[in-house]
Amino acid sequence: MAMPQCMWCKGVFPEENGPTHRYMESTPGCWAAYGRVLAREYEDQRYFAVHRLTVDAYAVQHPGVPGKQSIQSVAVHLIRLCLVLEQELPPEKANDAMLAAAKHKARYHWLEPATFLGPLTVADVEAASGVEEHSSMVRRWAEQMWQVWSPHHSTVRAWANVG
Numbered sequence: 001m002a003m004p005q006c007m008w009c010k011g012v013f014p015e016e017n018g019p020t021h022r023y024m025e026s027t028p029g030c031w032a033a034y035g036r037v038l039a040r041e042y043e044d045q046r047y048f049a050v051h052r053l054t055v056d057a058y059a060v061q062h063p064g065v066p067g068k069q070s071i072q073s074v075a076v077h078l079i080r081l082c083l084v085l086e087q088e089l090p091p092e093k094a095n096d097a098m099l100a101a102a103k104h105k106a107r108y109h110w111l112e113p114a115t116f117l118g119p120l121t122v123a124d125v126e127a128a129s130g131v132e133e134h135s136s137m138v139r140r141w142a143e144q145m146w147q148v149w150s151p152h153h154s155t156v157r158a159w160a161n162v163g
């Protein structure tokens with residue numbers, strides 16, 4: 001039987017009957033894989049070092065449909081990717097800046113996602129073995145995600161107050 005393909009990241013994941021997120025739209029199989037990656041990061045501090053990049057990459061790879069929460073989610077996670085990957089802010093500073101930016105949610109609007117947000121997905125992170133491979137795959141995935149949103153970089157920089 002063919003494995004179902006996620007409508008957003010286009011990854012193929014084993015069939016699942018589990019839940020999905022309310023506004024980060026995905027297939028149950030993709031959501032379950034994300035859950036396993038998060039569990040790996042929560043269980044071991046060495047993996048946890050890249051946890052925020054994992055969350056940001058997943059969120060902006062699964063933007064869902066226009067709505068209050070999806071608009072805010074994509075905005076704040078793109079802001080943090082911008083601050084970490086482009087501005088090279090230390091993680092704590094980037095997080096504080098993201099939280100500060102999140103207070104201005106009225107400014108945000110829907111950003112039209114590219115038709116293809118791959119090719120790396122959470123499946124590639126799950127397949128990584130060992131902390132080094134996991135960390136470098138998360139980093140590559142996050143960098144890819146910042147790149148595929150490049151038509152909106154100037155908007156995100158303005159939201160992050162670095163434009």
Ligand SMILES: [Zn+2]
Pocket residue numbers: 006007008009010011026027030031062121
């Ligand atoms: Zn997916």
